[in-house]
Amino acid sequence: MEKCISESLLVQYLVNELDEEVGDLVRDHLNQCSLCQTKAETLSDDIELKEWHECHQRQQGKDDLQTYPFSEDRLDRLFNSTVSSIQQSKPFSPQSPASHNQKNNSSINQSNSASFNRKLHQDTLRVIGSYHLIKKIGQGGMGVVYQAIHAHLKKQVVLKLLLNNDWENSNQSLRFYREMELVGQLDHPNIVKATDAGETDDTCFLVMEYLEGHDLKKILKTERSLSITAACSILRQAANGFQYIHNNNLIHRDIKPSNLFLTTEGKIKILDLGLAGLSHSETSFSDLTDSNCIMGSAYYMAPEQAMSVKTIDQRSDIYSLGCTFYQLLTGRLPFKRNTPVETIIAHREDIAPRLSDYLSDVPETLEELFQSMIQKDPNDRIQTMAEVVKKVDDFMEQEQDSLLHEASDTSLTHSQELIRLCQNTDLSPPVEALSQYSSTLFQPTHRFWNKKNILLLIMGIALLNAGLFYFIRFDQIPPPVSNIPKISPEEAQNQRAAALWALEHECELTLLLANGVKVQVNNTSEGLPKDDFQIITLKLYHNQPLDENALSLLKNIKSLNELRLDDCVLGDNALAPIKGLTSLTVLDIHHTKLTDKGLSHISELKNLKTLSIKLNPDLTDTGLQVLNQLPRLEDVDLARLNITDKGITFIQNNSNLTKLNISETNVSDASVPYLIALEELESLRIKKTAISEKGIEQIRNAFKDHDPVRLD
The missing domain is CATH 3.30.200.20 (Phosphorylase Kinase; domain 1)
Known part of the structure; x- marks a missing residue:
């Protein structure tokens, strides 16, 4: 099945109308085709849930289950995302978990x-x-x-x-x-x-x-909201895992449904520690982040986290988990406004919603727990995840009879299976909080929301209007300046057109606003500011062919500092439009099937400092002569190119080089004298070159205070 699947065939597949053989072919195609996956998700929202809703409405009026157009088997097919997960x-x-365990032969x-x-x-x-x-x-x-x-x-x-x-x-x-x-x-x-x-x-x-199962974001997409039994089981397991993380001096910093995974055995698994940071008591944390970082997701972020990631502690994770718990029970976000900026302000200023606003019969104990997790001031919050675990355990024990009744009242939906799954899960023993986090009676040293911190927060949240999920770094961009030259209407139109094209092609952009603030936008035009902006960086992540026409919109983007097109396929004239972008300082075009002719278009980029053209086997010594026209190069990656010493003659005119990668090339000892002359050289990667052991020793001896040679 090489061509994309028709919409009618997808509809038949989604409602289980296809025979087994055709269904298998469709499933195999969906596993490989992102376009059809997206189409299937859209149709799933439009068809499955609407039809189920209509069935549910009919059931409320009649007791006869024959009024359903779906059998129980077909309902299982439509709502198996949590436990079975066919796709x-x-x-x-070919075996389900149960049958696999029963037939281990x-x-x-x-x-x-x-x-x-x-x-x-x-x-x-x-x-x-x-x-x-x-x-x-x-x-x-x-x-x-x-x-x-x-x-x-x-x-x-x-x-x-x-x-x-x-x-x-x-x-x-x-x-x-x-x-x-x-x-x-x-x-x-x-x-x-x-x-x-x-x-x-x-x-x-x-x-x-x-892991077999699904993350909570996908489960919520199907279930809309979860039962008290399921939500409490998830909260208890997650809090226990996070207490273990906190005991290891780590803060997760990005707790949200998509980072919590429910397995087919009912276990919650915490995912994605990529943003996890050491607690501010650990000095080594400063090596990897600083106070000019904002990390997390705006819908779930604690107010103090928008200020600085260096000063937050375990209580920020408690706030985020509280927001997640609210969404599990109500199907809603506790603070959702029109823009990310308004969302962050709402976390800081607006009164927190109550579970009882949407759940009339929610026990007061759960209401109190939720409210204690999302207090604005971290000193007013419940202080440890261990206490969350204890409160949930106490609640589940006290309300055991009512929770069992909840399971029996649940109808044919997948929720009933989810409740049974969570009820039968073996919970891990509670993790005790370490002594420094053991008491809720924290003595506040000062109120968090003083005037200075409020002002800093307002400045920080202005950076978030690029999208609701973000990771912003300032140390890669010069500090904001107070007076950004106003751009003309024509230039503003060019900038927006280029941005829209880039986002349609799954790019990541950094934009400069008129007030000097820089924001990131990823993959969707919804995050584009309404005000005028200038594109500073453009990163195209996915493999796709690019020619001169494709990049023509970049021709007038004079503000562009960084361009990354790695892994795309660049035609011979693809880079022609960027000839005049003299503000460009970073260019990554590695693994792009680049030829000598294609590389020739960068000759006028006189301010280029960082260049990566590795993994382009068609480049030759002749093509690399264009680098002699780029006098400000500092970081150059030429790994795995078919070049010799003639291909790196540019180093004789680039005394500012600090990093050079010539691994897996034919560069030999003939270049050693020129490499030694690079006084600023910090890193020289020469794995699998023709440079001899003697040549390597000469290079090392030339640099008395450090060894730039890297053989890995």
Whole structure:
């Protein structure tokens, strides 16, 4: 099934009208085609939920279940996302969890082994060490997540790769290394387990256990809201896992439904420690972030977290978990306004909603717990996750009879199965809080909302109008200036047109507003400011062909400082429109099938400082002569190019070079004298070059205070 699936066929698939053979073909296609996946999700919203709602309305008027157009089997097909997950949770095994456990015999093992072998040979997207990447299942700010199989163990895993375009970003790679270390050290039933980590072909990877089930965001999309039983079970498990994290001097900082995963066994697993930070008592934390960072999700962010990530503590996570708990019970966000700025202000200023506003019979104990988790001032909040666990345990014990009655009252929806799942889950023992977090009777040293902090917050939240999910860094951009030259209406129109094109092609943009504030927008035009702006950086993440026409809108974007087109396919004239962008200082065009002719268009980029053209085998010594016309280069990556010493003659005219990567090239000892002359050189990667041991020793001896040579 090479062509995309028709809408009518998708509809038949979604309502289970196809025979098994055709259904399998459609399912296989959906696992590989992102366009059809998106179409299926849209149709699912429009068809499945509306039809179910109509059925539910009819049931309320009649007791006869025959009024349903769906049988119970078909209802299970429509609402199996939490437990069974036909498309995602069990793509390789033909057995359900129950039947697999009941029939653990040699014939099934042989069948599973054959299935794995077939996947290894037919569906492998890429091989990383012993891991065959089978399916891309997600992408975040730092990495791409794949479903994978260990070739020898025949075991499913989840493998996270650091994004190629972020490899040269030292802070990103340091954070990724830290996530490897953190996940590897943490061992708790409610935290996803790491099984392996490493680096191969300049690519960092982290291997984690494969989980069957869905994250809470997907579950809420189907269920809308959860029962008290399910929500309390989830809250209890998550809080216990977070207390373990806090005991290890870590703050998660990005708690939200998509980072909490419910397995088919009813276990909650905490995901994504990529933004986790050491508590402010740990001085090493400052190496990877600073007070000019804002991390998290606006819908769930504690007021103090918008001020600074360096001064927050475990109570910010408690606030975010409280917001998540509210959404689980009501299906609503506690603070949702028209813009991210208004949302953050609402967290700070507006009165928190009550569960009873939408749940008339919610027990007062739960209302009190929720309110204690989302107090504006962290000193007024419940102080530890351990206390949240205790309060939930006490509530579940006291209300056991009513919660059992809740399960019996639930109708045919998937919620009944979810309630039973959560009721039968084995809960891990409560984690005690360490002594420094053990008391709720914190003595406030000062009120948080003084005038100075309020002013700082107002300045900080102005950065959030690019979108509701963000990670903003200021240290990569010059400090805001007070007087930004006003742009003409024509230039403003050009900037907006280029931004819209970029976002349609799944780009990430950094924009400069008239007041000097810089904001990020990712993948969607909804985050574009209404006021005029200038594009500062443009990063195109996904592999796609680009020619001169595609990039023509960049021709007049004189404000562009950073352009990343790595992994795209660049035609010979694709870069022609950027000839006049003299403000460009960073250009990443590695792995783009670039030719000598294509590279020639960068000759006028006189202010270029960072250039990556690695992994372009068609580039030659002749093509690289254009680098002689770029006198301000500081960081150049030429790894795995078919070049010799003639290809790096530009280093003779670039005394400012601090980083140079010529790994896996034919550069030899003839270039050693010129490499030694680079007095500012901090890093020289020369793995698998023609430079001899003697040449390497000469380079090392020339730099008395440090060793720039990197052989990894």
